[in-house]
Amino acid sequence: MTRAAAFRIFDGTRFPLSFRQLLLIAFLGIILLLGGALTRTLLAVETLTEANRDYPLQALETVQAVRELQELTVALERETRQYLVLNDPAQLTEIRHTWSNGRRVAAALGQRFPADLPALTDAWQSNAAQTLAPLLAGSDAHGLSQPALSETFRQLGTLNLQIENTSKVLLAQRNQALIADFERQRRSVIWIGAAAASVAAVLALVLGMWLARAFKQLDRAIDALGTPGPQNPIAITGPSDMRELGARLEGLRQRLAALEADKLLFLRHISHELKTPLANVREAVALLEDQVAGHLNPSQHEILGILRDNAIALQQQIESLLQYNAVAFDARRLQLRPVDLRALLDALVNRQRLQFQARQIDVTVEGPALTARIDPEKIDIAVSNLLSNAIRFSPDGGQIHLVLAARPGGWSVDCIDSGPGVDPEDQDRVFNPFYQGVRQPSSARKGSGIGLSIVKELVEAHGGQVSLVRRNGAAGAHFHIEIPDASD
Numbered sequence: 001m002t003r004a005a006a007f008r009i010f011d012g013t014r015f016p017l018s019f020r021q022l023l024l025i026a027f028l029g030i031i032l033l034l035g036g037a038l039t040r041t042l043l044a045v046e047t048l049t050e051a052n053r054d055y056p057l058q059a060l061e062t063v064q065a066v067r068e069l070q071e072l073t074v075a076l077e078r079e080t081r082q083y084l085v086l087n088d089p090a091q092l093t094e095i096r097h098t099w100s101n102g103r104r105v106a107a108a109l110g111q112r113f114p115a116d117l118p119a120l121t122d123a124w125q126s127n128a129a130q131t132l133a134p135l136l137a138g139s140d141a142h143g144l145s146q147p148a149l150s151e152t153f154r155q156l157g158t159l160n161l162q163i164e165n166t167s168k169v170l171l172a173q174r175n176q177a178l179i180a181d182f183e184r185q186r187r188s189v190i191w192i193g194a195a196a197a198s199v200a201a202v203l204a205l206v207l208g209m210w211l212a213r214a215f216k217q218l219d220r221a222i223d224a225l226g227t228p229g230p231q232n233p234i235a236i237t238g239p240s241d242m243r244e245l246g247a248r249l250e251g252l253r254q255r256l257a258a259l260e261a262d263k264l265l266f267l268r269h270i271s272h273e274l275k276t277p278l279a280n281v282r283e284a285v286a287l288l289e290d291q292v293a294g295h296l297n298p299s300q301h302e303i304l305g306i307l308r309d310n311a312i313a314l315q316q317q318i319e320s321l322l323q324y325n326a327v328a329f330d331a332r333r334l335q336l337r338p339v340d341l342r343a344l345l346d347a348l349v350n351r352q353r354l355q356f357q358a359r360q361i362d363v364t365v366e367g368p369a370l371t372a373r374i375d376p377e378k379i380d381i382a383v384s385n386l387l388s389n390a391i392r393f394s395p396d397g398g399q400i401h402l403v404l405a406a407r408p409g410g411w412s413v414d415c416i417d418s419g420p421g422v423d424p425e426d427q428d429r430v431f432n433p434f435y436q437g438v439r440q441p442s443s444a445r446k447g448s449g450i451g452l453s454i455v456k457e458l459v460e461a462h463g464g465q466v467s468l469v470r471r472n473g474a475a476g477a478h479f480h481i482e483i484p485d486a487s488d
Contacts, residue, residue, distance in 0.1 A: 026207050030200040037189075037196035044185040055178055058112070059171050065109050066167050069124070070160045072102040077153040080132065084149075099132060109163060113170050120166060124159045127152055213237070221249050225256060278318065282311045334375040334461060336486050341370045341379075341411065345402055348384055352391070359396045363387070367404025372411055373486040374462060382458040382466075385451040386415040386479050393419035393477065410464070410484035418476045427468055431456045452479075459483065 076098045083091040106125050110118035131152035214236055221234040234253055236246025285308045288296065296304070345365050356363050383402070390400045398418040405412050422430055433453040452466075459466045464483030471478055 023207075026203060029203060033196040033200050037193045040192050041189045044189050047185070055174065058174075062109070062112055062167050062171060065105050065112070066160075066164045069102065069105045069109065069163065072098055072105060073124075073128075073153070073156045073160055076102060076128065076132075077149075077156075080149065084146075095132070099128065102128065109167070113167070116166055116170055117163065120159055120163045124156060124163070127155050127159070218245065218249075221246065221253075225249070225253055278311060278314060282308070285311060334378065336373045336375055338371050339374050339376045339379075341372055341374075341404055341413075342367055343369075344376055344380060345383065345404060345413070348380055348387065349402070352384070352387060355388075356391050356394075356400070359391070359394075359398075361391060361394050361396070361398050361400060363391075363400045363402070365402045365404070367402075368406070370404060370406055370411055372483070374483070378458045378461065379483075382455045382481065383413060383415070385455050386413075386481075389451050390415055390417035390419070390477070393417060395419065407482060410482060412480060412482040414469075414478065414480050416476060416478045421471060421475060421477050422468060427470070430468055431466070455479075455481075462486070 076095065079091060079095045079098060082088075083095060103125055106121040110121040131149065217236050221236065234246050234250040236243055236249075285304055289301070289304050289308070342365070345367075349363055349365055353363075387400070387402070394400060394417045400418070401414070401416045403414040403416070405414075431452050433450055456466050459481055462483045463486070464481060466479060466481045469478040469480050
């Protein structure tokens with residue numbers, strides 16, 4: 001496999017598995033890791049349990065054997081001395097029985113700790129056998145001297161004490177070994193558990209990040225479908241089913257782009273086709289009003305007035321439709337350059353000064369000198385539409401405030417008027433094309449309903465947002481434009 005092919009597989013462009021298969025493999029891998037760690041833990045616990053279960057019994061049996069050997073030594077000394085005094089044959093039988101038990105217990109102790117106790121237990125048996133040999137052989141025991149007998153049993157007592165102390169040391173060492181083994185097993189279990197958990201976490205993190213990237217690409221692609229302007233081809237990396245979904249979205253994007261182009265073309269054609277006969281209608285109405293074809297009575301003049309007003313209104317609607325389509329199409333092509341926003345707002349207000357001075361409306365511009373990379377013509381049109389809308393709805397002698405402000409990562413403009421405001425039932429639809437709200441000024445000409453739609457198109461083309469700020473019962477309307485800094 002070449003390096004480029006390996007990179008494409010890692011990047012997800014040629015990954016053969018689907019999301020479901022990949023998720024199943026990841027879960028199985030994590031279960032195997034954690035299951036292996038759990039199995040290893042159970043085995044370690046079982047081993048330690050068996051060791052701890054056997055140790056107390058071994059310790060108890062060792063202590064009992066040491067004690068029994070001590071008791072047999074005392075009994076053997078007592079029986080021997082009694083036999084020497086009483087010379088009772090029955091006593092000799094007891095001596096042989098006690099000696100046999102002593103040898104058995106000593107041999108058993110030696111087998112418990114074959115590396116340490118056999119030397120002591122063999123010495124115990126050798127000393128006892130050497131002294132008691134005449135008695136055990138059934139020969140005359142009168143040759144045994146009391147001092148020799150006392151020395152032998154003193155040595156046996158010393159050996160018993162050494163056996164006891166050595167047994168305690170050996171049991172303590174075995175206990176320490178069990179504790180050390182327990183600690184080693186505990187560290188091993190912790191290390192294995194931590195390693196398994198770490199590997200599982202890394203697998204889950206890598207898989208999650210990889211899938212999150214694919215879902216993020218998918219989310220951006222879906223958002224872009226409803227966004228005006230040129231769009232890049234949709235390419236989703238990751239599992240095979242995610243790539244197939246990306247290909248289907250790309251097909252949908254191309255179809256939507258074709259439909260949008262057909263819609264714009266149709267609107268341009270139909271608008272132009274309507275303008276020509278409408279112009280002829282207006283010209284014919286003008287000729288009739290000039291009585292070129294003959295004298296008109298008052299009723300005929302009234303009918304011609306109705307025709308003229310509706311023809312003008314229809315022409316304005318057609319021109320608004322053409323303007324909206326032109327703005328929607330032109331918003332996709334921005335010509336960004338550094339612009340002084342405060343100077344742009346001042347120039348815009350000066351151009352419309354006659355409109356608001358005629359109605360004694362006070363328009364103020366607030367904010368610092370601020371430079372941003374924008375398309376000045378389109379921002380001028382957007383803010384101009386907001387200002388025209390505010391002038392139209394403001395009462396005579398009202399006030400309008402344009403407020404420019406710098407924001408983290410961008411800038412904003414607020415347009416606040418003193419008119420009747422936006423009706424609550426219209427607040428969610430004021431930016432819809434050709435929508436006209438409930439509250440219309442009685443003295444003003446009816447609008448086309450596309451001004452705020454044009455504002456929305458041009459602001460969103462800059463990556464910004466325009467919103468209606470709720471006034472909570474205060475008079476007037478408050479529109480807020482916020483645009484981020486454009487990248488170079």
